[in-house]
Structures are given as structure tokens and as C-alpha cells.
Amino acid sequence: xxxxIAGAGAVGRSIAQELVADGHQVMLIERDRAHFEPHTVxxxxxxxxxxxxxxxxxxxxxxxxxxxxAATGDDKVNLVVSLLAKTEFAVRRVVxxxxxxxxxxxxxxxxxxDVAVSxxxxxxxxxxxxxxxxxxxxxVTLQQGQANLVEITLTEDTxxxxxxxxxxxxxxxxxxVTILRGGRVIVPTPDDALEGGDELLFVAAQDVExxxxxxxxx
Numbered sequence: 001x002x003x004x005i006a007g008a009g010a011v012g013r014s015i016a017q018e019l020v021a022d023g024h025q026v027m028l029i030e031r032d033r034a035h036f037e038p039h040t041v042x043x044x045x046x047x048x049x050x051x052x053x054x055x056x057x058x059x060x061x062x063x064x065x066x067x068x069x070a071a072t073g074d075d076k077v078n079l080v081v082s083l084l085a086k087t088e089f090a091v092r093r094v095v096x097x098x099x100x101x102x103x104x105x106x107x108x109x110x111x112x113x114d115v116a117v118s119x120x121x122x123x124x125x126x127x128x129x130x131x132x133x134x135x136x137x138x139x140v141t142l143q144q145g146q147a148n149l150v151e152i153t154l155t156e157d158t159x160x161x162x163x164x165x166x167x168x169x170x171x172x173x174x175x176x177v178t179i180l181r182g183g184r185v186i187v188p189t190p191d192d193a194l195e196g197g198d199e200l201l202f203v204a205a206q207d208v209e210x211x212x213x214x215x216x217x218x
Contacts, residue, residue: 001025004065006051006081007072008035011097015071016041029060052080054088063089070096075103079111086112116141139201147173147205152216156196159217166190171211174204 001024005012008030016026026044029051030036038046049056051072062068068085070078078096085091096111098104098118107116118141140149154160160168165176165188179186180199186192194200202212 001066002064003027003067003069004029004060004062004085005069005071006077007070007097008037008046009071009073011073012069012071013037013040015069016044020044027060027065029056052077052084054084057084057089062091065089065091067091067093067095070094072097073099075099075106079106079113082107082112084112086114147203148209150202150204150209150212152200152202152213152218154194154196154198154200154216158194158196160194161196163194164190165192165194169215170202171204171208171215173208174202174212177201177203 003019003024004027005016006029008016008028012028012030016028019026020041020043026041027047028041028044029047029049031048031050033048036046036048038044047056047060049060051057051070062085065085068081068089068091070081070085072078072081075098078098082094082096085094093114094112095115095117096107096113098107098116101118104116104118107113137151139151141147168176170176176188178201179188179192179194180201181195181197200216204212
């Protein structure tokens with residue numbers, strides 16, 4: 001897969017290194033000479049250009065990319081890159097980094113964004129997930145807000161211990177997709193029973209998150 005990354009700062013380079021290691025063709029586009037360091041990801045193609053300029057993207061061959069990742073530290077730039085990638089180059093998948101949480105509402109399909117990744121939101125969710133028991137923690141927003149990946153950790157003395165998954169009175173727009181138990185990752189079947197301390201991962205519509213909590217007795 002050919003992937004273009006706009007922004008070769010610490011985040012862009014880290015993403016590039018991971019993708020190269022997985023066997024993808026990666027092109028890093030960077031305007032700032034201070035961040036133009038091809039030796040840091042030698043297997044990637046480096047282009048020194050302004051990713052907000054249509055002609056620069058044409059010269060770089062963005063139309064040949066399967067995925068574009070807008071990973072700069074400037075939300076305005078990431079939005080412009082996303083819009084150009086989708087509308088001018090028909091890139092199939094556009095992923096954009098959100099730096100300022102208050103800008104999250106802008107990162108939608110109207111701006112060409114297929115997947116928006118908010119670093120502050122992810123970090124706060126991970127902190128909540130680490131310290132919160134018995135409450136719903138939203139980890140990732142999917143499909144532009146239509147659904148979320150949420151987590152809830154059962155208390156050790158939960159009355160649901162021994163209850164099979166099929167007996168959970170979950171709301172209609174919620175699905176239990178994974179149970180994390182110790183070092184195990186369990187894809188639940190109707191006959192699997194819950195245990196105290198289980199971390200439950202759901203894909204759910206935002207408006208039923210409270211109902212999930214109620215169904216689990218919290």
C-alpha cells in the first residue's frame with residue numbers, strides 16, 4: 001500500500017517507521033527544512049514541499065496514494081491537506097490528526113476526513129481507562145461520531161460474575177466485541193460467563209452508553 005504522510009515531525013516520522021516496518025511504501029511530505037531529515041526514516045520517500053499547495057501534491061504524485069495521513073501539528077493544515085487529498089486526488093482513505101480538542105467538530109467528511117484521531121482525547125481516555133472501574137470510558141470515535149469504542153471494567157465483586165453473555169440486557173445499538181481478562185483477549189460467545197475484573201469493550205451508538213452502564217448494574 002502506498003501511503004503519504006503530511007508532516008515529518010516526531011509524530012509523522014514515528015508513523016512512517018511503523019508503516020515501513022509493516023512493508024508499506026511511505027512518502028513523507030515536509031515543508032520545514034528543520035524537520036526534513038531523510039536519514040531518520042531512510043526507507044521512506046521524502047518530499048520537501050508545502051502539502052497545502054495543489055501543485056506540490058501533484059508533483060509528489062498524491063493521486064497514486066491509497067492513504068493520506070495529515071499528521072502536522074497545525075489543525076488548519078491538516079484540514080486543508082485532507083480536503084485536497086479527497087476532492088482533488090480522490091484518495092480512498094484520509095486520516096487526520098487533531099491537535100486541539102475544540103477543533104474536533106471540524107474533522108468530518110465535509111473536509112475529506114475519513115478517520116479523525118485526537119491525541120488529547122486518546123490520552124485522556126487511556127488515563128480514565130487505567131483508573132476508572134464501573135464507568136463507561138469512550139476510547140475511540142468511529143464513523144464520524146455515529147459509534148464509539150467504549151470500555152467498562154467490572155468490579156471484582158460484581159454481581160454479574162458467572163452471568164453468560166447471552167443474558168446481558170444490552171441496548172439494541174451496542175455490541176460486546178471483546179473481553180480482556182488478565183493476559184487473555186476473549187472474543188465472547190453467548191455461553192461465555194463474565195468474571196470480576198473483566199474489561200469489556202463495546203462498539204455502541206453514543207446515545208446508548210448510559211444504557212450499557214445500567215445493563216451492567218452501575
